[in-house]
Amino acid sequence: MANPTGEQFELVRGNARAVVTEIGAGLRSLTIGGKPLVETFAEDEKPPKGAGQILVPWPNRTAGARWTFDGQEQELEVTEPARGNAIHGLARRKEWELVEHAESSITFGCDIGADKGWPVPLRTGVVYDLAPRGLTVTHTISNEGDKAIGVGVGTHPYFRIGDVPTDELTLTLPASRVWPFDDERQLPFADEQDVDGTEYDLRGGRIVGGLDLDTAFTGLEAGDDGRHHVWLSHHDTHLDIWSDPDFRWAQVFTPSDFPGRGRAIAIEPMTCPADALNSGIDLIALEPRESWSGSWGVRVEGSLA
Numbered sequence: 076m077a078n079p080t081g082e083q084f085e086l087v088r089g090n091a092r093a094v095v096t097e098i099g100a101g102l103r104s105l106t107i108g109g110k111p112l113v114e115t116f117a118e119d120e121k122p123p124k125g126a127g128q129i130l131v132p133w134p135n136r137t138a139g140a141r142w143t144f145d146g147q148e149q150e151l152e153v154t155e156p157a158r159g160n161a162i163h164g165l166a167r168r169k170e171w172e173l174v175e176h177a178e179s180s181i182t183f184g185c186d187i188g189a190d191k192g193w194p195v196p197l198r199t200g201v202v203y204d205l206a207p208r209g210l211t212v213t214h215t216i217s218n219e220g221d222k223a224i225g226v227g228v229g230t231h232p233y234f235r236i237g238d239v240p241t242d243e244l245t246l247t248l249p250a251s252r253v254w255p256f257d258d259e260r261q262l263p264f265a266d267e268q269d270v271d272g273t274e275y276d277l278r279g280g281r282i283v284g285g286l287d288l289d290t291a292f293t294g295l296e297a298g299d300d301g302r303h304h305v306w307l308s309h310h311d312t313h314l315d316i317w318s319d320p321d322f323r324w325a326q327v328f329t330p331s332d333f334p335g336r337g338r339a340i341a342i343e344p345m346t347c348p349a350d351a352l353n354s355g356i357d358l359i360a361l362e363p364r365e366s367w368s369g370s371w372g373v374r375v376e377g378s379l380a
Contacts, residue, residue: 078118078119079098079119079120079121080096080097080098080099080101080103080118080120080121080122081096081097081098081170082096082097083095083096083097083103083118084096084097084173084176084181086178086179086180086181086203086205087178087179087205088178088179088205088206088207089207090107090108090109090207091105091106091107091179091205091206091207091208091209091210092104092105092106092107092205093105093106093203093205093210094115094118095181095183095203096118096122096127097170097171097173098168098169098170098171099122099128099129099166099167099168099169099171100129100166100171100183100185100201101122101126101127101128101129101167102127102203102210102212102230102232103115103116103118103122103126103127105210105373107207107208107209107375107379108379110236110237110238110379111235111237111238112234112235112236112314112373112375113126113127113232113233113234113235114126114233114234114235114333114336114339116334116335122167123333123334124231124233124328124330124333124339124341125163125167125231125341126231126232126233126333126341127230127231127232127233128163128167128230128231129164129166129167129201129214129228129229129230129231130163130164130167130227130228130229130230130231130343130345131164131165131166131187131199131214131216131226131227131228131229132164132165132166132187132193132197132199132216132226132227132228133163133164133226133227133229133347133351133352134163134164134227134228134229134230134326134343134345134346134347134349135162135163135229135291135326135345135348135349135350135351136155136158136160136161136162136261136262136349136350137151137160137161137162137350137352137353138160138262138350138353139159139160140152140153140154140159140160140161140192141192142192142352142353143353144194144195144224145194145222147194149192149193149194150191150192151191151192151193152190152191152192158261160261160262161192163229163231164229165187165190165193166185166187166199169185169187171183171184171185171201172184172185174200179204179205179206180202180203180204180205181202181203182200182201182202183200183201183202184198184199184200185198185199185200186198186199186219187199188219188220194220194222194224195218195219195220195222195224196219196220197216197217197218197219197220197224197226198215198216198217198219199214199215199216199217200214200215200216201213201214201215206374208374208375208376209315209372209373209374209375210372210373211370211371211372212230212370212371212372213368213369213370214228214230214368214369214370215366215367215368216228216359216361216366216367217361217364217365217366217367218361218362218363218364218365218366219364220363221363222363223360223361223362223363224360224361225351225352225355225358225359225360225361226358226359226361226367227345227346227347227351227352227357227358227359228322228345228346228359228369229324229326229343229344229345229346229347230343230344230345230371231341231343232341232342232343232373233333233339233340233341234307234314234316234340234341234342234373235336235339235340236307236308236309236312236314236379237379239309240338241283241284241329241336241337241338241339241340242282242283242284242338243282243283243284243309244282244283244307244308244309244340245280245281245282245283245306245307245308245309246277246280246281246282246283246286246305246306246307246327246340246342247277247278247279247280247281247305247306247307247308248277248278248292248305248306248325248327249278249295249296249303249304249305250270250277250278250292250293250294250295250296250325251269251270251271251278251294251296252267252268252269252270252292252293252294253267253268253270253273253275253290253291253292253293254267254268254290254291254292254293254348254349255268261289261349262349262350267293267294270292275290275292277292278296280306280308283329283338283340284338286327286329287329288327288328288329289326289327289328289329290326290327290328291324291325291326291345291348291349292324292325292326292327293323293324293325293348295322295323295324295325297320298317301320302317302318302319302320303317303318303319303320303322303325303344304316304317305317305325305342307340307342311377311378312375312376312377312378312379313375313376313377314373314374314375314376315373315374315375315376316342316344316371316372316373317371317372317373317374318344318369318370318371318372319369319370319371321346321359321367321369322344322345322346322369322371323345323346323347323357324344324345324346324347324348324357325342325343325344325345326341326342326343326345327340327341327342327343328340328341328343329341344371346358346359346369347359
């Protein structure tokens with residue numbers, strides 16, 4: 076049987092190591108000093124629960140796998156049969172083209188076009204750049220067609236701090252608003268709401284063990300560097316999950332059944348929320364031959380001992 080994630084590419088810098096996959100150009104592992112910082116899976120397995128995948132040209136779900144472009148209804152492939160939705164874009168199961176591979180960085184490209192329900196061809200790319208204490212991921216999208224279109228980008232890493240149980244980690248998310256989801260369809264059903272006085276106020280930090288989330292947050296507070304920062308901590312070890320301003324949303328997902336791990340936590344930088352192809356909220360507008368680029372990453376602060 077063919078490897079479901081294709082060829083595996085290793086990045087090394089000092090005591091930092093990452094593995095990126097050919098199919099989906101996903102992040103399969105990231106370790107520093109031998110300590111895992113993301114949930115991983117075997118190279119002969121499919122990414123469980125979207126682990127490490129790139130979500131383009133839309134993240135999360137498109138309701139009923141249908142949307143309208145230029146006055147015409149588009150019908151996407153239903154990739155979430157249980158709910159009848161199209162989920163997480165068109166590129167995560169594609170074989171990406173290797174553009175460049177150095178010791179500590181790698182560049183992939185992927186063409187999106189002539190896909191069911193997607194009328195405008197795109198060229199998308201990703202660069203993984205490993206540092207001694209973290210990783211920077213840069214996404215690009217170019218409109219290769221003759222009509223303007225709105226697009227979105229997201230990513231799906233599950234973070235950890237070595238072997239510390241996920242429920243013992245502290246999540247700090249400086250977000251002022253949350254978008255309630257319908258539990259059955261996992262789609263927005265109401266307007267954005269302030270987090271003040273709710274269980275979704277994570278600005279002061281909350282133990283992950285008290286959370287049950289598959290939730291989209293926005294109103295992200297920018298740091299002094301202009302970027303958004305979400306923190307996952309244990310004692311004096313802190314993961315800074317940062318993103319550029321265009322990543323206006325952060326989805327947090329805390330499943331209890333990640334294979335081989337149990338409880339896990341995904342912190343997903345996204346440029347737009349679920350069902351943005353229908354709502355238009357925070358889509359990146361690309362004119363013909365226009366391009367976009369944006370980055371996110373993770374950095375360790377404190378000790379990993």
